[in-house]
Amino acid sequence: AQSVTxxxxxxxxxxxxxxxxxxxxxxxxxxxxxxxxxxxNKGLQLLLKYTSAATLVKGINGFEAEFKKxxxxxxxxxxxxxxxxxxxxxxxxxxxxxxSKIIFGSGTRLSIRP
Amino acid sequence: xxxVSQSPSNKVTEKGxxxxxxxxxxxxHTALYWYRQSLGQGLEFLIYFQGNSAPDKSGLPxxxxxxxRTGGSVSTLTIQRTQQEDSAxxxxxxxxxxxxYGYTFGSGTRLTVV
Numbered sequence: 001a002q003s004v005t006x007x008x009x010x011x012x013x014x015x016x017x018x019x020x021x022x023x024x025x026x027x028x029x030x031x032x033x034x035x036x037x038x039x040x041n042k043g044l045q046l047l048l049k050y051t052s053a054a055t056l057v058k059g060i061n062g063f064e065a066e067f068k069k070x071x072x073x074x075x076x077x078x079x080x081x082x083x084x085x086x087x088x089x090x091x092x093x094x095x096x097x098x099x100s101k102i103i104f105g106s107g108t109r110l111s112i113r114p
Numbered sequence: 115x116x117x118v119s120q121s122p123s124n125k126v127t128e129k130g131x132x133x134x135x136x137x138x139x140x141x142x143h144t145a146l147y148w149y150r151q152s153l154g155q156g157l158e159f160l161i162y163f164q165g166n167s168a169p170d171k172s173g174l175p176x177x178x179x180x181x182x183r184t185g186g187s188v189s190t191l192t193i194q195r196t197q198q199e200d201s202a203x204x205x206x207x208x209x210x211x212x213x214x215y216g217y218t219f220g221s222g223t224r225l226t227v228v
Binding site: 042044 | 147149156157159205207216217218219220221222
């Protein structure tokens with residue numbers, strides 16, 4: 001079965017320190033992987049995507065993610081957190097199957113301490 | 115249009131009434147998804163349309179839920195005899211193909227059943 005696991009439901013960091021949001025997936029196929037961000041009372045916005053090109057993917061707002069097939073991981077990082085990064089982050093997988101369904105992780109709430 | 119448009123943005127309805135939620139995807143996007151996001155929970159897949167293929171309805175929680183997509187464009191999600199547990203934000207997303215290049219989400223319809 002295919003699945004996505006976000007290992008932390010809540011991450012809190014100080015402004016200016018690095019951010020690491022963890023995501024592991026399980027898939028029998030080559031996946032496409034995405035990170036989405038949802039600010040309070042806002043819609044979902046695409047941060048970045050991996051679609052079998054470069055394994056290190058750069059996204060908007062200084063975020064990056066690295067696809068590691070051996071670890072089945074797609075962790076999201078940012079070198080220096082900003083107050084505006086406080087939001088809910090979702091790791092998402094699309095799988096090549098008969099019904100191309102989006103599979104969402106359960107989300108990680110990122111809090112930024114001043 | 116430039117983005118995925120959902121209407122209404124907010125809907126308050128009495129328990130037992132029927133409601134219709136509308137999604138207008140990006141022009142030319144063949145894939146359309148409906149998701150539900152309940153308070154404090156992740157995103158729950160409801161239904162997926164791809165071109166003229168039969169929709170994947172495997173996520174619909176009960177037979178009170180139905181959806182259609184007319185002319186491969188606008189989609190309507192209908193909930194009959196609404197219950198309080200139907201209260202959630204209903205999100206629509208569209209994609210050019212099966213979603214392997216990312217999805218664009220609408221801002222959602224917040225449904226409150228009183």
